[in-house]
Amino acid sequence: MNQNEANLHFTYEWSRTSLTYLDLNIEVKEGAIETSTYFKKVDSNNYVHQTSCHHKNWKNNIPKGQFLRMKKNCLDPQKWEEQAQTIKTKFLERGYKEELLDQKIEEIRDIERKELTKYKNKVDRIGDNQAINVPLITEYSENSKIIEDIFRRHWNILMDDEILGEKLPRKPKFVYRRTKNLKSKLAPSIQKKKPSEVKDTFGKTEHCVPGTLFFRSYFLGSLSDRALFVYLSLEPRWLLLQLLWEMLQTQTSLAESVDGDELRSDDGFPEERKGERQSCSFYSFYVYQPGSLSHNAADSDDGCPSSAFGEAPSTENFSLSLVDTDLPAEAEPELRSFIAKRLSRGALFEGMGNVASVELSFPDYCMGCYYCLLQDKTHEATNSESNVRPPEYIVCFLGGSEKGLDLFRLELDKYIENLKSKLDPQMDNLDSCITPYLRSWFEDSVLPVYRVVHLFQDKLAYLLHAALTYTPVEVKNSDNRTQNDINRFLSSASLQGLVQEGTMTSLCIAMTEESNRFITVDCSDAQPHVTNAGSNKFCDDWMQTFISSYDGGNPFLFRQKLDNFKLKAIQDLNILKRLIRQAEMSHYALYKCYMFLKNCGNGDVLLQIVKVEHAEMPEASSVVQVLEEFINEVGFSLHSS
Numbered sequence: 001m002n003q004n005e006a007n008l009h010f011t012y013e014w015s016r017t018s019l020t021y022l023d024l025n026i027e028v029k030e031g032a033i034e035t036s037t038y039f040k041k042v043d044s045n046n047y048v049h050q051t052s053c054h055h056k057n058w059k060n061n062i063p064k065g066q067f068l069r070m071k072k073n074c075l076d077p078q079k080w081e082e083q084a085q086t087i088k089t090k091f092l093e094r095g096y097k098e099e100l101l102d103q104k105i106e107e108i109r110d111i112e113r114k115e116l117t118k119y120k121n122k123v124d125r126i127g128d129n130q131a132i133n134v135p136l137i138t139e140y141s142e143n144s145k146i147i148e149d150i151f152r153r154h155w156n157i158l159m160d161d162e163i164l165g166e167k168l169p170r171k172p173k174f175v176y177r178r179t180k181n182l183k184s185k186l187a188p189s190i191q192k193k194k195p196s197e198v199k200d201t202f203g204k205t206e207h208c209v210p211g212t213l214f215f216r217s218y219f220l221g222s223l224s225d226r227a228l229f230v231y232l233s234l235e236p237r238w239l240l241l242q243l244l245w246e247m248l249q250t251q252t253s254l255a256e257s258v259d260g261d262e263l264r265s266d267d268g269f270p271e272e273r274k275g276e277r278q279s280c281s282f283y284s285f286y287v288y289q290p291g292s293l294s295h296n297a298a299d300s301d302d303g304c305p306s307s308a309f310g311e312a313p314s315t316e317n318f319s320l321s322l323v324d325t326d327l328p329a330e331a332e333p334e335l336r337s338f339i340a341k342r343l344s345r346g347a348l349f350e351g352m353g354n355v356a357s358v359e360l361s362f363p364d365y366c367m368g369c370y371y372c373l374l375q376d377k378t379h380e381a382t383n384s385e386s387n388v389r390p391p392e393y394i395v396c397f398l399g400g401s402e403k404g405l406d407l408f409r410l411e412l413d414k415y416i417e418n419l420k421s422k423l424d425p426q427m428d429n430l431d432s433c434i435t436p437y438l439r440s441w442f443e444d445s446v447l448p449v450y451r452v453v454h455l456f457q458d459k460l461a462y463l464l465h466a467a468l469t470y471t472p473v474e475v476k477n478s479d480n481r482t483q484n485d486i487n488r489f490l491s492s493a494s495l496q497g498l499v500q501e502g503t504m505t506s507l508c509i510a511m512t513e514e515s516n517r518f519i520t521v522d523c524s525d526a527q528p529h530v531t532n533a534g535s536n537k538f539c540d541d542w543m544q545t546f547i548s549s550y551d552g553g554n555p556f557l558f559r560q561k562l563d564n565f566k567l568k569a570i571q572d573l574n575i576l577k578r579l580i581r582q583a584e585m586s587h588y589a590l591y592k593c594y595m596f597l598k599n600c601g602n603g604d605v606l607l608q609i610v611k612v613e614h615a616e617m618p619e620a621s622s623v624v625q626v627l628e629e630f631i632n633e634v635g636f637s638l639h640s641s
Helices: 056-073 077-093 098-109 113-117 144-159 182-186 208-219 225-234 238-249 332-344 377-385 402-406 409-422 430-439 441-446 448-469 480-493 501-513 537-548 555-583 587-599 603-613 618-634
Strands: 018-021 024-029 032-037 136-139 174-177 281-290 318-325 354-358 367-375 392-399 473-476 519-522 529-531 534-536 638-640
Touching (some): 056 098, 056 113, 077 098, 281 441, 318 332, 318 430, 332 354, 354 402, 367 402, 367 409, 392 441, 402 409, 402 555, 409 430, 409 441, 430 441, 441 555, 448 480, 448 534, 448 555, 480 555, 555 603, 603 618
Parallel strands (some): 473 519
Antiparallel strands (some): 354 367, 367 392
């Protein structure tokens, strides 16, 4: 039998006292049966190495799974202790930490073997009004944590959807496949699956191209995380989620994501420091010089500059010199060290700020830190002739929390962009121009929404409605700051960037041509007087949401509520569009359109937007026309100032 062309050899073992079956060794000792784990004589230590590219939790649980298997197989606890030490030695050879292994052994030691051998029924989650927890399966990469954070942070947006909310699990679940290694690339499998054998898990791919373009815009920085999830709520297909994941895996340099849950009313400032809103903001301004420092520049022990600028200890690749800050002397070197670590990782890109949490010796709590690399390109032409590298700067803004400050990242990017025109390589205008500009970052970028809510109070609904309808607003008898605050609030509350650009332009033209829709805000009194303005139930309800949280005094919370206001509006718009598509072939869907417009509280705005978007679509345009006729007979619940 052992003489064959395939060179196969068959062996057998027999014994009167022991029996081996799979990984279980059964023995008879002193009239009793004992079991233990069976190891082959040719067994090699091929456990996954600790440095392998796999999820951290997955790798940490491999030893636990092996220790559990030993516990189940061993009837004698002493035998389990011996085999657990044998497996521990193998894991140590594969790079696992001894502290981790001892911790897992201690966890398993306290578990009774009877509990491990009990049969456990699987819990049917459908009975809890939840769909089966279908995971998102993809290959693992170093950037997988980023997409996990984005999904968890914005999962509530998909859960609020009337259709998806009943189908999706409460929390997203991620399952990772092994990524391709050298073996799979150098010696791939010869047999390939035919296209007909590959199952299409996600159905039709008619939205693949627009989805890909949308995600590319997101990675280029022109769209925020929330805008991304607005699109996902517009096209709720797992295919889009898969596309997003796969594109994230191809990114080698991504900004750090925000961790944690949604912003709460006490995020941004600790409870005992809510009243110290303006005093809890700081800034730091550095000169960034690639390459080693010159030898004649020095730093004092306390981090204060001994020359023109305070220079950080030089590294092999760059140096960081302090120009100006309002941080305490003991906290500034800690911030400089934090930024230096980010620079060493290559995590900064010109003009694109990042937000992270930083814990300094003062204040005594964790703060959000916005940091951005800035290049002075105004002097680039002059420096190119003398072969001198144009100056680069690092600007840091500290205030609130990481989650709160990230809401204003785009505004802070624009604020930094405006700083370029004020920069001077000689820093002659530091005290007169740059320092006052940096010192007022919190007032100019974060507080406008807060000030508008405080100024308008119960009249805020008129501004919200004007932002949704792109109605022009004229501000009279006000200072420049109040006028800029109102314009910024209108821009932040509008759906610009979330609806088609042509739709927005058409709405702006239509509102401008209607003289009766020109809103006037008179700020001559303490309470502004608004004339020729309108509102609806949707805006009134959101106005109450702003007013009810005003006492908290948290500007970050107001900005989040403003983003949620836009998300709800775009979600209702998405529902109406789906119903209109269905109404082209169903009278019942037409009735559902009418009832939705009547009950959503924002029917006048939604009908106006879809009318412009579907102007060149005959079938949809006819549906919108019928809806207008019905609505004109009943009317919307509107009120004017």
